[in-house]
Amino acid sequence: MSTMDLTVTVGVDGSEASLAAADWAAREALLRDRPLRVLHALPLMPHLLPSWSRPARPSGDLLHEVRHVLAVRHPQLPVRTDEVHDAVTSALVAAGEDAELLVLGARGSGGFPELRVGSTALHIAARAGCPTVLLPVEEPGAHPREHVVVGLDARRPAEAALHFALLAARRYGLPLRVVHAGAGPAVVGAGERRYGEAALLARVLAPWKAAHPGVEVVEDTADGSPGQVLVEASAKARLLVVGRRTADGSGVLGPVAHTVLHHAACPVAVVPEA
Template identity: 40%
Template sequence: MSTHHTRSVVVGVDGSDSALQAVRWAASEAVRRNRPLRLIAAVPWMTYQPIGMPPLGKEYDRQLMVKRAHEFLDVAAIEASAVEATAEVDREVAGGEAVPALAREAGDAELLVLGSRGHGGFAGLLLGSVGVSMAAQAACPVVIVREGRPHDEQDAPVVVGVDGAPGGDAALAFAFDEASRLGAPLVAMHAWSDAALDPFLVPYLDWPAIEADEHRTLTQRLSGWTAKYPDVEVRRRVIRDGAAGALTRLSERARLVVVGSRGRGGVTGLLLGSVSQAVLHHAACPVAVVRAEPKVAE
């Protein structure tokens, strides 16, 4: 049964271990959200001819790629069912390159989940090109799941970076909602740094007053959300450091880190801010990138 017109949790599948890790994470998330799980394998119709191989025709190559994609989806569906037997699983082979195929899916999705690296990734790359592209342009929130042991202990928190940038409310909404679904505490981290200040002025600044002001800023940003989600335990953290480094350190014990698509000081036209990019590449847990205007759930 196709669930293409139902808002689904969509996962990109390519046969890699990283993609299967994403499938397992997404299966649990789909059940928590009471949404179908939609598995997508993209197949480009144009293929190259390996040197020394007899030319068997483009149609033969296409059929072989489609067959392998279906096999990848079969394995992914088994993995999903092993994690969540009640998950409603839909699967499809989509024609075209991965990025445009997944971008089309994201237009109707509640959430897009990807592994941190797919097949064909270069050793040493921290995040595959598909993940970077989709985090920057997808029409729905994107979660990148890194390989390794998930931090799914009950007391492991959801972490969200808080600043005054446009789109911050979308990230906060996603983070509070996710913490509520998981029954997990929420760490709201507001980072500030003296790195951009004139070094001549630094010794003369009233640091306690500045820190108190930063605490007030964080409390004000959270006030409406704590009232809306009284079930969520909120742990406020004001850190005198860069946001990317602070979020990366907090990710070591977190279940999920949530960031906006663009941060403070973002340049118009830059689809993914420097903090979001750094956290995507270096976080030790899954990372959700939330655009400024997420879709409203049905």
């Protein structure tokens, strides 16, 4: 499949979170000039499921409603709706093979309401072959959305995540804030260490800034836990981007991704690194 055939794909299950994700995905598809695919997975044997996880309404009704709402809000957007009979996780990971971007609500209609991020969303973010955006359960706060944020370890930079973030900042017309958190061993004074970290980050970003002259890049080094620093940065972010290493094939998210997915105040993009 050529890159021109790729879609923005969103998973829906009838929950308010998934319907909000469909609207977010539609706006993203328009920005990317891509068609939108709305996917609803139906269990193979729904009668064996616990009552709280069974579909609340027929799939056809749900997809018809979503298509109607999107047609009203985004009449110029090509929308395709599909239902598949498979486990939700399997269906969405497979859909990622033909997608430029997967979009999900952080928690759907099943599971435990007190959880901010559901197991389905975590599973897909850890395994999808394309970037996956999870939308927080709560509506973003009143803070202005001033920039796109990407977490970057300057010693081992996640290049796919950085590239994704630069393109997102360009599409949104916002600055990109590159956050390098967690200083190295304290073999020198704090001030000198911070200076060294900033110099390292500047060297890593120099070729990227040259390749994307239209994007304002703000370099930010900070002491402390990378996850917590990124959560704080998310308060004024339109999008927070983190990388995901895939070499070990474990399908397990790292601690930074886990932290931001559970606590960030904005949508989070998890971008797989080859």
